[in-house]
Amino acid sequence: MYKQLLLKSALFTYLCLMGVEILHAQMKGKSAVGVDIGWYPGLNPFTGILYERQLGYADRQGLSFRFRTGIYLGLEELGYDNAKIGIPTVVTLLTGRNFHHFESSLGVIWTPGNRNEYLPPLFPVAEIGYRYMPPNGGFVLRTRVGTTGLGGGIGWAF
Numbered sequence: 001m002y003k004q005l006l007l008k009s010a011l012f013t014y015l016c017l018m019g020v021e022i023l024h025a026q027m028k029g030k031s032a033v034g035v036d037i038g039w040y041p042g043l044n045p046f047t048g049i050l051y052e053r054q055l056g057y058a059d060r061q062g063l064s065f066r067f068r069t070g071i072y073l074g075l076e077e078l079g080y081d082n083a084k085i086g087i088p089t090v091v092t093l094l095t096g097r098n099f100h101h102f103e104s105s106l107g108v109i110w111t112p113g114n115r116n117e118y119l120p121p122l123f124p125v126a127e128i129g130y131r132y133m134p135p136n137g138g139f140v141l142r143t144r145v146g147t148t149g150l151g152g153g154i155g156w157a158f
């Protein structure tokens with residue numbers, strides 16, 4: 001069942017990305033890689049290695065849509081028994097034209113290997129935060145709060 005869900009999710013993500021690439025052929029292409037850490041008070045932190053791709057950009061409004069995926073480690077602290085990894089699928093809206101951005105994100109983290117019958121294999125992600133990211137790439141710093149706790153990350157945009 002998980003293999004089918006993963007295959008369908010991968011196919012859906014691929015088709016969405018292809019459709020967005022076709023619709024936004026003139027967009028400024030940006031990618032970012034980074035390390036993220038999340039923390040709930042009283043629990044050990046969990047970490048992630050993430051990749052992010054810009055999907056669309058509205059220059060006049062200063063809006064940018066981004067897709068984020070990667071691998072999170074340490075989710076067993078959140079009650080996901082035997083879930084050593086989590087795979088996020090998140091869409092983020094950034095506002096701002098220069099270095100400083102407000103961000104809001106929605107998505108899910110899939111937890112393969114989850115054996116906790118009280119928690120679903122898909123963990124909801126809803127976050128708001130701040131991001132420092134130069135328009136032409138370079139060092140990225142982000143902070144956030146949401147269903148994934150308090151957290152932040154550093155990375156590199158290119």
